[in-house]
Amino acid sequence: MRVNMRRTGKTVLIAAVLAAAAFPLSAQASGAGGLSADEIMKRVDANESVDTVAYTGTMTIDLGNRVLVKEMKAVAEGDSKSFVEFTNPEDSGTRYLKVDKNLWMYFPTEQETIKISGHLLKEGMMGSDVSYEDALESGELSDKYAISLIGREAIGGRDCYVLDLKAKVKTVPYDRQKLWIDTERFVALKGELYAKSGKLLKESATLAVERFGKRWFPTKVRMEDKLKKGGGTVFEMRDIQFDVKLPADQFSLRRLSR
Numbered sequence: 001m002r003v004n005m006r007r008t009g010k011t012v013l014i015a016a017v018l019a020a021a022a023f024p025l026s027a028q029a030s031g032a033g034g035l036s037a038d039e040i041m042k043r044v045d046a047n048e049s050v051d052t053v054a055y056t057g058t059m060t061i062d063l064g065n066r067v068l069v070k071e072m073k074a075v076a077e078g079d080s081k082s083f084v085e086f087t088n089p090e091d092s093g094t095r096y097l098k099v100d101k102n103l104w105m106y107f108p109t110e111q112e113t114i115k116i117s118g119h120l121l122k123e124g125m126m127g128s129d130v131s132y133e134d135a136l137e138s139g140e141l142s143d144k145y146a147i148s149l150i151g152r153e154a155i156g157g158r159d160c161y162v163l164d165l166k167a168k169v170k171t172v173p174y175d176r177q178k179l180w181i182d183t184e185r186f187v188a189l190k191g192e193l194y195a196k197s198g199k200l201l202k203e204s205a206t207l208a209v210e211r212f213g214k215r216w217f218p219t220k221v222r223m224e225d226k227l228k229k230g231g232g233t234v235f236e237m238r239d240i241q242f243d244v245k246l247p248a249d250q251f252s253l254r255r256l257s258r
Contacts (some may be wrong), residue, residue: 038142074087093106
């Protein structure tokens with residue numbers, strides 16, 4: 001599952017205090033520096049897109065009455081292929097493989113591989129606030145949403161462009177998204193995901209951002225499913241390595257189950 005966190009399952013977001021009121025702009029108006037909504041998203045894509053990446057991670061899931069901590073190691077190629085293996089004692093050896101729009105899960109105790117599909121896609125991954133459907137999202141947002149620049153707000157003291165995204169295809173899990181993009185680092189600091197009815201389904205926040213060479217990259221984010229009880233899921237990436245060389249069979253079912 002690529003954690004290109006700027007969107008739902010691609011880079012997830014939500015931060016702290018909203019300071020300063022937004023001022024309305026037209027759908028394709030330009031922000032500071034003359035950037036349009038589409039140009040802002042291109043800057044975000046360029047900043048966060050990677051060829052290959054490897055990392056270790058922690059997923060902390062607040063269920064309300066208890067907290068689950070999942071440790072993992074993962075590799076990904078773009079946003080279409082990823083391989084995750086959980087290493088915490090309770091889930092040791094459990095693995096996920098994503099290839100394009102396909103997702104498989106391997107259970108070491110049963111030595112069984114299943115394909116996640118149908119109604120299972122709506123469920124939270126490992127009990128988290130991130131659904132399997134979120135994890136399968138890939139491709140450019142501009143291909144799926146009409147993007148408008150609607151204002152500026154401050155998030156945690158950082159100036160942000162506020163973008164409104166309205167679905168233009170029926171295959172996306174959310175009818176509308178609202179993103180707050182850091183005007184300097186071009187990282188999404190907050191996100192809201194809505195149903196067609198207008199109901200807020202999920203909120204996300206970037207909690208930490210680090211610089212790697214010329215790029216800024218979110219390393220700690222939180223996703224909260226507003227339809228569930230609990231305090232959300234915090235995902236943290238460590239030991240991040242970009243442009244790593246991967247085995248030819250890295251994203252194969254054979255490697256998943258061996």
